[in-house]
Amino acid sequence: MTNDERFMKKALELAEKGxxxxxxxxMVGAVIVKDGKIIGEGFHxxxxxxxxEVNAIESCLLDSDKTKNRRPKIQNPKGATLxxxxxxxxxxxxxxxxxxxxxxxxxxxxxxxxxxxxxxSGDGLNTLDKAGVDVRLGVLKEQAEKQNExxxxxxxxxxxxxxxxxxxxxxGKIATITGDSKWISCEDSRERVHKLRGQKDxxxxxxxxxxxxxxxxxxxxxxxxxxxxILDSKLRIPLDAKVLDKEAETIIATSAEAPEDRIKELLxxxxxxxxxxxxxHAEFLAELIKELGKRDxxxxxxxxxxxxxxxxxxxxxxxxxxxxxxxKIIGEGLPVFKGFAIQRLRDAIKLDSLKPEQVxxxxxxxxxxxxxxx
Numbered sequence: 581m582t583n584d585e586r587f588m589k590k591a592l593e594l595a596e597k598g599x600x601x602x603x604x605x606x607m608v609g610a611v612i613v614k615d616g617k618i619i620g621e622g623f624h625x626x627x628x629x630x631x632x633e634v635n636a637i638e639s640c641l642l643d644s645d646k647t648k649n650r651r652p653k654i655q656n657p658k659g660a661t662l663x664x665x666x667x668x669x670x671x672x673x674x675x676x677x678x679x680x681x682x683x684x685x686x687x688x689x690x691x692x693x694x695x696x697x698x699x700x701s702g703d704g705l706n707t708l709d710k711a712g713v714d715v716r717l718g719v720l721k722e723q724a725e726k727q728n729e730x731x732x733x734x735x736x737x738x739x740x741x742x743x744x745x746x747x748x749x750x751x752g753k754i755a756t757i758t759g760d761s762k763w764i765s766c767e768d769s770r771e772r773v774h775k776l777r778g779q780k781d782x783x784x785x786x787x788x789x790x791x792x793x794x795x796x797x798x799x800x801x802x803x804x805x806x807x808x809x810i811l812d813s814k815l816r817i818p819l820d821a822k823v824l825d826k827e828a829e830t831i832i833a834t835s836a837e838a839p840e841d842r843i844k845e846l847l848x849x850x851x852x853x854x855x856x857x858x859x860x861h862a863e864f865l866a867e868l869i870k871e872l873g874k875r876d877x878x879x880x881x882x883x884x885x886x887x888x889x890x891x892x893x894x895x896x897x898x899x900x901x902x903x904x905x906x907x908k909i910i911g912e913g914l915p916v917f918k919g920f921a922i923q924r925l926r927d928a929i930k931l932d933s934l935k936p937e938q939v940x941x942x943x944x945x946x947x948x949x950x951x952x953x954x
């Protein structure tokens with residue numbers, strides 16, 4: 581591993597600290613190195629807050645101890661190298677341009693993992709280059725792209741990155757023949773799901789899940805709570821459902837023919853009603869995803885039942901699948917996907933980058949949908 585890769589790896593680790601808090605902005609980490617030593621670190625901590633580059637520059641002027649009485653120390657970033665996971669911005673947004681801060685600090689070299697995917701892509705690079713700063717682009721590019729996969733997809737397509745999560749037995753069932761599903765996965769896996777929710781902007785479930793389990797759909801203090809999106813074409817959701825507790829924002833996606841009196845009752849309980857003018861389940865989901873993207877929702881977690889899972893695959897909206905597999909066999913029961921069927925094996929959806937991981941007594945399989953086969 582080269583020095584550039586080693587310091588960029590550190591910047592990526594710092595960027596990860598912002599997961600769940602920066603959307604719709606990206607996670608960004610920055611490291612400032614002088615004479616082979618790190619003299620400044622920073623990351624984008626929260627949406628609307630200072631960018632990673634500015635935090636790293638400012639950290640050079642703070643004592644390394646974590647006490648409240650920080651004293652100035654001699655760590656001048658002039659002539660140093662900045663490692664940053666995303667191209668520095670050169671425009672005024674919620675914060676001033678990072679390129680201005682970099683140039684003012686006297687930083688002479690900037691190493692960047694990936695370019696800005698927006699229309700301003702290259703502006704930051706050009707600004708730095710014109711100021712005489714040596715710029716290198718593409719160090720640990722693949723790792724940086726995967727880290728910000730949701731931000732990059734939304735920036736390029738206007739659509740959120742969709743992750744489908746399910747928990748199944750070893751024989752591929754999410755519930756017994758009687759509908760019993762508590763609990764298929766182990767406690768450690770359920771804790772992992774709460775953490776996963778805290779990293780997403782929104783979570784989608786069908787009303788059947790609400791009627792059966794009455795879930796909260798919150799992160800259980802693992803970061804911010806996602807927006808709860810309930811698929812309910814006939815507005816069957818009970819008025820005392822936990823998802824209407826106002827602990828987090830709730831959107832109920834329903835049909836254009838939803839009864840007005842029921843809509844009024846749900847509005848009074850703090851829910852937002854989103855009408856989707858589609859009757860086919862897959863088309864309904866596809867249209868919903870477009871609407872969520874328009875709201876700057878960059879990442880969505882689907883935790884639906886078998887029918888919702890099947891409709892999501894049919895609609896072609898799934899980017900990533902996380903399957904919690906429990907070492908249990910129950911025989912006949914509810915499959916992970918319902919209403920989705922492939923006639924020929926050669927047409928099966930192919931999955932890439934399969935990664936198995938042991939979590940408690942379960943095995944978690946993470947993979948990406950190969951969009952070339954859907």
